[in-house]
Amino acid sequence: MNIFIVIILGVLMLAAAGTALYMKSLSAAVIAAGAVSLLASVLYLLLAAPDVAMTEAAIGSALTTVVFLYALSRMRGTKKEDPRD
């Protein structure tokens, strides 16, 4: 049973990571990167490492996302758009 949850979470993580790199909107990409961290924290919980899960949930998905968004809000008004991103 556990193994199915792990596989589903892993696939979701890979999908979120791909989304984070290929999303056009930068803020959506930042949120997707936060989702990778959040899914990772669930995996840590399944791996019997609750300390790491707590840290990852608080830092990886909350504070990192906020720091990214703060940086984005200071970098608004990009003149040139990246055609490939």
Add this chain to the structure above:
Amino acid sequence: MRNFKARVILLILTLCIWYLLTYPFDSQELIAGGITALVLILLPLPGIGILGDFRWTPKAFIFGFVYLFYFLWQLLKANVDVAFRVLHPKLPIEPGIVRVKTKLKTPLGRLLLANSITLTPGTITVESDGEDFYVHWIKVEGIHDKERTEKIVAGFEGFLEVICG
């Protein structure tokens, strides 16, 4: 005076929460929790004054207790109502944002009112400006602000006016 009262209420609140967090009773936990709570209420906390809006009177306590059940009843009713609307084949919704007025003067009363409105399904407080609340409603009824105020706000307001003015 209002600030002092707020800090006393905060002390009681933090001690209760600490006790719940460390549930089986332990004298060491109580000492640590007491020290933490005392340090916490001595800090310069911004916006803590709102807790001082609670009234001390016995009537306010009784109304606060009854309000819990009234709120749960409203929650149940609104849940059933929204579930009915969602499952109905014709989807009888008519969403829109309405303006309602509140009589409550204190920040705490307005905070409780806005959150009570938001927590009942179907209505969400999206913005507030002084005594005007802007509420998103799943099925807009009534024509004037007054009727709508009566429908959304008045029930909660009667209790909250006694609890914290």
Add this chain to the structure above:
Amino acid sequence: MIIQIIVSVGALLVLIGLWGLLTRRNLIKMIIGFSIMDTGTHLIIVGLGYREGATAPILDSSITPGTHFVDPIPSALVLTAIVIGLAVTALMLAYAVRLYSSRGSALIEDFKENAL
């Protein structure tokens, strides 16, 4: 079996992050790639410490002498690595913000030596 899956997912995340770091042209995207690489590495390390059917290394009254624990050392290492990861990411973002305010762009090709 779970260890194999976890380590493969971690390795794939490292590769995805590396790909993003190498091919994206926006500084923010490159930093996102870096933080994905970070997560992948942490996942590999924690996965290596896992044992089938073991419990978390926290003793309480429900633990009997025969209980198996997972390896606590990778957990301890990853715990600190996550905090450092945030600090490093914030530092990179601070550089990106500074570069942006000096050139008005966040694209990597605007920072070549002959771009001025």
Add this chain to the structure above:
Amino acid sequence: MIKRFLAIIALLGAAAVLLPFVLNLPTEEALPELASKYIENAPGELGAANLVTSIIVTYRGLDTLGEVAVLFAATAAVGLLLKRTGNEVGVSHWKSSEILKSGGGFLFPLIILYGVYIFLHGHLTPGGGFQGGVVIATGFLLLLLSGSVDSFNHTVMSLVESLSGFAYVAVALAGLIWAAGFLDPRFLPQGDFGRLFSAGAIPVIYSLIGLKVGAELLGILDAMRCKVRREGVTA
């Protein structure tokens, strides 16, 4: 195009390094020698129920001290890179409503209480200084986002940060004098296993780490957030 080709080659190289590692995973059930030694000895030696905490604070305590120093250096560098020019105030662009402000002010002390709970119980339950510090920083972040405060007192922040760092090293030195070595927590009584006042100085050290990490992360957040000039022009 050539750049993309090079990137693919680098990716294949990394995959070639990782693939044998994934295929030849160690399969034995037993834990490594060091880990089983820690699991056997730590509860009796240190009296902490959480083995991860024992390792972070005591066995690998020197690593943690260095890690906190790295965190401090990174915070200082972020602050230096994004230095304020003096005529900026940290006001958000939007006007917060009264509900948001009073809600933030109401929740803030409760979040701080939860953070303190997490780092005081680091030796008994999952969690500890790092997690508690993050929760405390999140509480301050809530104040910023809800618009309850515009800026923090930097003197107090750096005072908390440096005092807790100083006390951390002082406690470590106390272990050198009154116990077996640097960062040895056994100079305080062991206490009853599983109760709050136990495990020697581990809760003290973890609380100090919590305060320090909280102040440092708050420093990073405060430096990163968007500042507005006094005239109302975006920085």
